Amino acid sequence: MKARSIIVSLAIVFIPFIIGMTLFLVKSSAVIRGKAHFIMDTRKNNKGITYKGIKVDWTFCPDWEYKPLFFPAEEYLVFMFHYKNNNDYDVQLMPSYTFASPADRCYSSNEEISMYIEDDLEKSLKADDQTPITFNIPPNASKHYIVTFEKPERLDSFYIDVDVFRDITLVIHYKKENGIWEDYENELVKKYKGRG
Amino acid sequence: MIGTRGFKKEVTMAMFKKIVKNFGPEWGAAVMGTAAICITMQLSSEVSRFFSPLLYVGVGFYLLATVMFITFLIPWILRFFMYPEEIKKDLQHPIRGNFFPTMPISFILAGTGTNKLGPMLFGPWFAYHLSIVFFFLGAIGIFIFGYLLVRTQFLNRDVRLEHANFSWFIPPVSHLIIPVLGACSMDVYWAGTNLAPVLFLISMVALGIGFFNFLFVGAAIWHRYTYQGIPEARLAPTLMVGITPTAIIVIFLIKFIQAVEASHGGLFGINFMSLFPLIKIIASVLWGYSLWWLMLVVILITHYITTKAHPFVFGWWAYTFPFEAFTVSTGLLAKCVATQFLHGVLITLNILVVIVWIIVVFGTIKWLESGAFFKPQH
Numbered sequence: 001m002k003a004r005s006i007i008v009s010l011a012i013v014f015i016p017f018i019i020g021m022t023l024f025l026v027k028s029s030a031v032i033r034g035k036a037h038f039i040m041d042t043r044k045n046n047k048g049i050t051y052k053g054i055k056v057d058w059t060f061c062p063d064w065e066y067k068p069l070f071f072p073a074e075e076y077l078v079f080m081f082h083y084k085n086n087n088d089y090d091v092q093l094m095p096s097y098t099f100a101s102p103a104d105r106c107y108s109s110n111e112e113i114s115m116y117i118e119d120d121l122e123k124s125l126k127a128d129d130q131t132p133i134t135f136n137i138p139p140n141a142s143k144h145y146i147v148t149f150e151k152p153e154r155l156d157s158f159y160i161d162v163d164v165f166r167d168i169t170l171v172i173h174y175k176k177e178n179g180i181w182e183d184y185e186n187e188l189v190k191k192y193k194g195r196g
Numbered sequence: 197m198i199g200t201r202g203f204k205k206e207v208t209m210a211m212f213k214k215i216v217k218n219f220g221p222e223w224g225a226a227v228m229g230t231a232a233i234c235i236t237m238q239l240s241s242e243v244s245r246f247f248s249p250l251l252y253v254g255v256g257f258y259l260l261a262t263v264m265f266i267t268f269l270i271p272w273i274l275r276f277f278m279y280p281e282e283i284k285k286d287l288q289h290p291i292r293g294n295f296f297p298t299m300p301i302s303f304i305l306a307g308t309g310t311n312k313l314g315p316m317l318f319g320p321w322f323a324y325h326l327s328i329v330f331f332f333l334g335a336i337g338i339f340i341f342g343y344l345l346v347r348t349q350f351l352n353r354d355v356r357l358e359h360a361n362f363s364w365f366i367p368p369v370s371h372l373i374i375p376v377l378g379a380c381s382m383d384v385y386w387a388g389t390n391l392a393p394v395l396f397l398i399s400m401v402a403l404g405i406g407f408f409n410f411l412f413v414g415a416a417i418w419h420r421y422t423y424q425g426i427p428e429a430r431l432a433p434t435l436m437v438g439i440t441p442t443a444i445i446v447i448f449l450i451k452f453i454q455a456v457e458a459s460h461g462g463l464f465g466i467n468f469m470s471l472f473p474l475i476k477i478i479a480s481v482l483w484g485y486s487l488w489w490l491m492l493v494v495i496l497i498t499h500y501i502t503t504k505a506h507p508f509v510f511g512w513w514a515y516t517f518p519f520e521a522f523t524v525s526t527g528l529l530a531k532c533v534a535t536q537f538l539h540g541v542l543i544t545l546n547i548l549v550v551i552v553w554i555i556v557v558f559g560t561i562k563w564l565e566s567g568a569f570f571k572p573q574h
Contacts, residue, residue: 001562009561013554016233016256024252071319094472096457108458110384112315115238119248131242132531133454134472150320161460166469 023069038124039181043082049186051165053087054137058172059125062181064148066117076113077149080125081162085137093164094134099149101158107150114148121146167191217279218570219271221286222510224298227268229516229556231261231305233549236520238312239527240546243539250546255316258309265302272299287348290359291431294345297370300337303330304377311380324385331377335398338370342405360420361427362434363514364413365441371406372444375399379451387458396464403448410441426496429504433514435496439489440518442482446525449479450532476532483529486522508559510568515552523549 001009041059042048048057059080067073077099085091100106118129127144137143149160157175164170173185237254241247276283286292307330314323345367349355378399386392427434453475456463500506523545530538563569 001558002565005561005565009558012260012557012561016260017253019256019259020237020249020253023255024249027252068315068319069317071317071322074319096460096468098460106460107388108384108460110315110320111454112312112384113320115242115251116316119245122245128245132535133450133457134532135535163460 040183042183047183047186048082049170049188050086051168051170051188053085054091054093054164055082055084055086056162056164056170057082057084060174060181060183062174063151064117064121066113075151076110076117077151077158078114078117078121079147079149079160080121080127080129081145081147082127082142083137083145083164084142085139088139090139091137092134093137093143095145095162095164097147097149097163098161099158100161101152101155103152103154109147109149111148113150114146117148118146213278214570216271216274217282219268219275220295220510221272221292222295222298222513223268223272224300224302225295225510225513225517226560227261227265227302228298228305229513229520229553230257230264231302231309232517232520232524233553234258234261234309234313236523236527236542236546236549239524239530240543242527243543247543251313251316255313258313261309262306265306269299269302287344288352288354290349290352290355291361291363293348294363294366296345297338297341297367300334300341301366301370301373303334303337304373306330307334307377308380311377311384320385324381327377328381328386328391331374331381331395334377335374335402338374338402342367342371346409357420358424358427360417360424361431362417362437363431363511364417365410365434365437368406368409368413369437369440369444371402371409372441372448374402374406375448376444376451378402379448379455382455382463383451383458387455387463388460392459393464399448403445406441407445414438414441426499429500429506430509430511432497432500432506433509433511435493436515436518438518439486439493439522442489443486443518443521443525446479446482446486447521447528449475449482450528453532472532479525479529480533483525486525490519490522508563510560510563512556512559516549516556519545519552520549 038059038061040047042057043059048055050056059082061078063075064078065073065075079097081095081097083093083095097109098106099109114129122128125144127142129146130143135143147160155176157173159174160172162170162172168188168190171185171187171189172183173187174181174183176182234254234257237250237257241249241251241254287296307327310323310330311327314326317323318326378395382392382395386395426432453468453472456466456468456471497506523542526538526545527542530542
């Protein structure tokens with residue numbers, strides 16, 4: 001193999017790694033970094049919900065800013081849900097999350113954005129995010145799950161459906177009062193189990 | 197001075213035309229083999245915080261694959277207009293013809309990469325719209341070549357049993373890959389929109405075509421391997437393509453269940469809770485088959501190496517994408533079953549994928565240096 005060919009091959013092989021490491025270092029530095037502003041952690045004021053021995057808590061950041069490399073920054077609604085198993089046996093969880101607001105269609109969480117911000121969030125809250133769709137929680141253990149929703153413009157109220165139990169849905173309601181987000185109601189709604 | 201410049205321009209033009217004339221349909225395989233690594237990297241980055249930088253390395257592979265895709269697409273398209281007789285000759289060829297769908301597959305892979313890593317570069321809105329454009333362009337190309345190739349194969353009187361090889365799997369695989377991007381698109385953005393039924397139908401139709409053609413074509417190739425023996429050494433890498441169909445179905449199944457979940461647990465009445473246990477079982481079974489096939493490839497390649505020469509040919513790119521598809525299927529299956537074990541397998545496979553890719557890149561440059569590009573083997 002000629003020297004020129006070796007150089008070309010090495011250049012092609014190294015390009016993705018050089019780009020990757022550069023991006024990683026730039027993103028990790030303060031140059032391109034979103035702002036984080038947590039307004040609520042239900043673990044602090046015991047506002048979470050317990051159902052069938054599983055305590056559900058959440059930490060909420062209404063304006064997590066994420067900046068794509070080539071586009072301006074956008075704000076996201078970011079939650080980290082905390083599940084604690086208070087039973088004497090293992091439980092298997094398979095949560096899913098839906099956002100709904102009065103003027104907008106409802107939509108599911110954005111796994112991609114969660115993936116990009118997960119390191120920062122994990123460091124801030126000192127908790128590891130679960131990546132599997134379904135995960136096991138041993139007795140007295142806690143597991144955490146990051147959920148990110150795209151934020152519609154002019155948002156004044158919304159609710160999140162947390163489908164984690166077989167027979168009920170946890171619905172978390174938020175509204176903005178005097179510029180501050182308030183978790184004004186959390187309810188457990190029975191699921192429809194009929195035909196059709 | 198002007199004369200020299202004009203002469204240089206003429207030489208460059210003649211060279212470009214020569215490149216276009218010899219630019220075979222198989223070049224999409226190089227894009228495929230590079231693009232899929234961005235997904236293996238992304239999945240590996242999720243294993244633990246230690247592997248987080250791999251997400252950005254994935255972006256590096258995504259950008260490299262994009263550059264390759266655009267660079268290869270230009271001569272690939274020009275050849276249809278400048279040298280239609282060469283295209284016709286390749287389409288009639290029982291081996292080379294099957295590589296035509298590799299370029300439309302590259303569209304689907306570009307779309308999948310854009311869907312997964314695009315939001316990091318362009319934000320979600322732009323990335324999801326761009327990936328949908330890739331979806332439709334890729335799907336149209338795959339359906340067109342699917343029909344063209346089957347028609348050619350059925351009407352061509354020169355096709356013999358000894359022509360059968362695993363490159364024949366490329367058209368079925370191309371159809372199987374459509375629903376992967378369809379499901380990825382339904383998963384995050386398009387789930388509750390009017391586009392969801394369109395994506396669902398196109399994906400299911402493509403899945404049906406790919407699945408049944410994979411079974412039928414697979415039987416034909418198995419017949420040849422049993423009664424005619426294995427093909428010559430330069431076709432050995434096509435063995436690897438055998439991993440792909442089941443690996444891609446695993447990827448589709450898990451992306452599909454995520455799409456069902458994204459539709460508030462029910463997509464067109466398909467219930468997440470009822471479907472998920474079944475998908476776990478089917479995906480594990482299919483992943484097992486791909487693993488078995490990987491072992492078979494190792495056994496047969498060892499046979500090739502020990503008994504015959506196994507020189508580098510462009511076809512070695514067939515070692516990359518199928519292996520990467522298997523790695524992606526491992527990463528996604530880890531989201532459903534045996535997470536700890538499969539995460540270990542995923543990281544190991546990801547390292548091997550990069551090693552294979554590096555070997556093939558070096559081989560390709562050496563192959564180009566030898567002038568083999570201008571002497572296509574038929």
